[in-house]
Every structure is written in C-alpha cells, then in structure tokens.
Amino acid sequence: MQIGAEAAEAAGTTGSAPSGPRGLHARVCTRDGWAVPHAVATVTDAAGRQVARAEADDDGTLATAPLAPGPYTVVVTAAGYLPAARTALATGSGAAELGALVLTRQGGVQLPPPGTWTVDPAHSAVAATAQHLGLSSVHGRFAEFTGRIVIAPRVEESTVAAEIRAASIDTGNPTRDAHLRSADFLDADRHPVVGYASSGLTPAGPDRWTVHGQLTLAGVTRQVDLDLAYLGTGPDPWGGVRAAFRATTELRREDFAMNWNQVVRAGVAALGATLRVELDIQAVQGEALPPE
Structure with missing residues (x-):
C-alpha cells in the first residue's frame, strides 16, 4: 500500500x-x-x-x-x-x-438551512403593546395565527408569510377586547385577517436581518419592516427540528386609520400613537406540524 x-x-x-x-x-x-x-x-x-x-x-x-x-x-x-x-x-x-x-456565512449572518419552516402557534407568541395614559403600558396578544418561512439557497431571497385572526386579540379585559375588535381599531368583522408578506431580506449584522414586507391591518396595507434575530436551531421531542426567531417592529396607529382616542386631561391622550409589536417564533422544519 x-x-x-x-x-x-x-x-x-x-x-x-x-x-x-x-x-x-x-x-x-x-x-x-x-x-x-x-x-x-x-x-x-x-x-x-x-x-x-x-x-x-x-x-x-x-x-x-x-x-x-x-x-x-x-x-x-x-x-x-x-x-x-x-x-x-x-x-x-x-x-x-x-x-x-x-x-x-459570508457577511457574518446566519439563517437555518434552506427549505420550508412552518410556524408552530402553540410555542410562539404574537404580542402588541400600547402606551396607556402616558404612564404605563397595555399588553395584548393574538391567540390564533399561522405562518410559513421559506429559506432560499440565496438567503436574501427567503420569504415570510403570516396570517393572524384579528378577533383573537386578548388583553385580559373582555370589554377592552370587544372595543379593539370594533371598527375603531381592528374592524375584525369586516377584516378578519391581519396579513404579512415579505418582499425582501437584508442582512443587518451577525444573526440579524431586516425583513421588508407589506402588512395588511384593518383593510389598510402599508410597508412594514421587521427587525429579525435568528436564535438558532435544535431537535424537538417529536423527532423534528426547530428554528427560533425574535422579531420586533413599531406601528403608527394613524397609518392604519386607527384614530380613536380620548383626551383624559390637558394634553394627555388615553392611548399612545404607536404600537410595539413583538414576535417570538418557533418554526418546525417541513410543511407539517407535529401532533400535540
């Protein structure tokens, strides 16, 4: 030899x-x-x-x-x-x-391997926070949503699509939730779905990306960018593989015709002009979710 x-x-x-x-x-x-x-x-x-x-x-x-x-x-x-x-x-x-x-990866940025990743609503959260009376915050979350992430071989061509049931908003107060579902805010009867579809992806640093896309909320569509952090991947108890992400953005209510407010004292409104949206996402590799 x-x-x-x-x-x-x-x-x-x-x-x-x-x-x-x-x-x-x-x-x-x-x-x-x-x-x-x-x-x-x-x-x-x-x-x-x-x-x-x-x-x-x-x-x-x-x-x-x-x-x-x-x-x-x-x-x-x-x-x-x-x-x-x-x-x-x-x-x-x-x-x-x-x-x-x-x-x-070139550029020092990471994403999961190419392929389809399905958002697992049972282990994810879609939350929104509004300022109340200029003093504190009101926190809410949507209980019903679906999402799909496709990682492309060229990661900048990856896509994100999500749908949220507007009527599933929950702030822990039934009276307030009913008002949020009304035409003053989400207008859930006429526009039951809040939708997001990405149009591009730009690296923003190690493990960070800016997702460019269109948000349709209460029947109004606006350009909204998400600040996305990729948190890594790992196995799950059902033999699958999961990826974790965290995304944030800030919305102006007036951009979506949500202009209802009350002035409770001189110069102070009941609600702040902006909403902070936070997404904590687990996605399962493949097209289907594991059994509960």
Missing part, C-alpha cells in the same frame, strides 16, 4: 472519501451543526505544496488518503461561506483528525 504525499495526491480529488485507511478527516458544518455539503478542503505541507484535495459529501464529511507524518495546513471553502484555515498534524499512521470544522 502506498503511504505518504504521493498517495494523498493521487486519491485526494473531489468526490467520495477514499476507501481503506484514511488521512485527513473532518466534518464541515455551520455553527448550529448543519452539514455544508460540497465544501472543498485543500491540504498543503510545510513547504506550501498541495498534497491533497477532497470534497465533502452530503453529510459534510470529507476525507483524504493517508498523509505522510507531519504538520499540514487545511483550507476549506464553500460557496456562500467564508474560507476557514486549520492546522492538522498527521500521525505515524497517516491520519489527521480535525473533528468539526465550522464555516461562517
């Missing part, structure tokens, strides 16, 4: 990992542990000569034939990710274990 740089160079091309004893071995993944398939590792020796090249499989695993004992530099590249360089030391057997090699 050939051992050393010549063997590695002969076997170290793109494609599946070589059979038999292995040399460099690593799993290329994102920060959340998702595989980065088709990442390419280039291995150079101490003199700067390329001795091997390997392409990761669908699980993100890459391997070369055995290497000559000694130190090596490994540079891993993948479309849409920043290159990563690591130092590897091949043992007397020719093996060099790197373990998990984490790649970061």
Whole structure:
C-alpha cells in the first residue's frame, strides 16, 4: 500500500472519501451543526505544496488518503461561506483528525438551512403593546395565527408569510377586547385577517436581518419592516427540528386609520400613537406540524 504525499495526491480529488485507511478527516458544518455539503478542503505541507484535495459529501464529511507524518495546513471553502484555515498534524499512521470544522456565512449572518419552516402557534407568541395614559403600558396578544418561512439557497431571497385572526386579540379585559375588535381599531368583522408578506431580506449584522414586507391591518396595507434575530436551531421531542426567531417592529396607529382616542386631561391622550409589536417564533422544519 502506498503511504505518504504521493498517495494523498493521487486519491485526494473531489468526490467520495477514499476507501481503506484514511488521512485527513473532518466534518464541515455551520455553527448550529448543519452539514455544508460540497465544501472543498485543500491540504498543503510545510513547504506550501498541495498534497491533497477532497470534497465533502452530503453529510459534510470529507476525507483524504493517508498523509505522510507531519504538520499540514487545511483550507476549506464553500460557496456562500467564508474560507476557514486549520492546522492538522498527521500521525505515524497517516491520519489527521480535525473533528468539526465550522464555516461562517459570508457577511457574518446566519439563517437555518434552506427549505420550508412552518410556524408552530402553540410555542410562539404574537404580542402588541400600547402606551396607556402616558404612564404605563397595555399588553395584548393574538391567540390564533399561522405562518410559513421559506429559506432560499440565496438567503436574501427567503420569504415570510403570516396570517393572524384579528378577533383573537386578548388583553385580559373582555370589554377592552370587544372595543379593539370594533371598527375603531381592528374592524375584525369586516377584516378578519391581519396579513404579512415579505418582499425582501437584508442582512443587518451577525444573526440579524431586516425583513421588508407589506402588512395588511384593518383593510389598510402599508410597508412594514421587521427587525429579525435568528436564535438558532435544535431537535424537538417529536423527532423534528426547530428554528427560533425574535422579531420586533413599531406601528403608527394613524397609518392604519386607527384614530380613536380620548383626551383624559390637558394634553394627555388615553392611548399612545404607536404600537410595539413583538414576535417570538418557533418554526418546525417541513410543511407539517407535529401532533400535540
């Protein structure tokens, strides 16, 4: 059996990992542990000569034939990710274990893997806060909503769509909730659905995005941007995978023809002019939600 740089160079091309004893071995993944398939590792020796090249499989695993004992530099590249360089030391057997090699998306921003993610209303919250009497806040939430997130291979082309049942508003006070459902505010009888559809996505920093979209509320449609934070992914008890997000925005009531108010004392209105909206979202990978 050939051992050393010549063997590695002969076997170290793109494609599946070589059979038999292995040399460099690593799993290329994102920060959340998702595989980065088709990442390419280039291995150079101490003199700067390329001795091997390997392409990761669908699980993100890459391997070369055995290497000559000694130190090596490994540079891993993948479309849409920043290159990563690591130092590897091949043992007397020719093996060099790197373990998990984490790649970061270009621009330093992250989102879940491409595909469809379905919002789980049972483990999500859609809340709104209004100022009351200029002193404190009234908090409400919507109990009924659905949503769908599609992460595109080019993350800037990802989309978000959501529908909220206007009549499901709950502030903990039945009289106030009935008023909010009336034509003074949500006009839930004539406009039962509050809808949001994204039109674009812009990176705003590590793990942060600005979602551009159209909000239809009480029959009025306006451009509304969401400040979105991606909180990561993980397994759930039903064998699925979940992603978590938090989004916020601020709405002006007058933009949606919600002009009702009362002046309770000189210069002080019962309600503030703006609403703060906060979304805490869990989304399940795929088109369907798990059973309760």
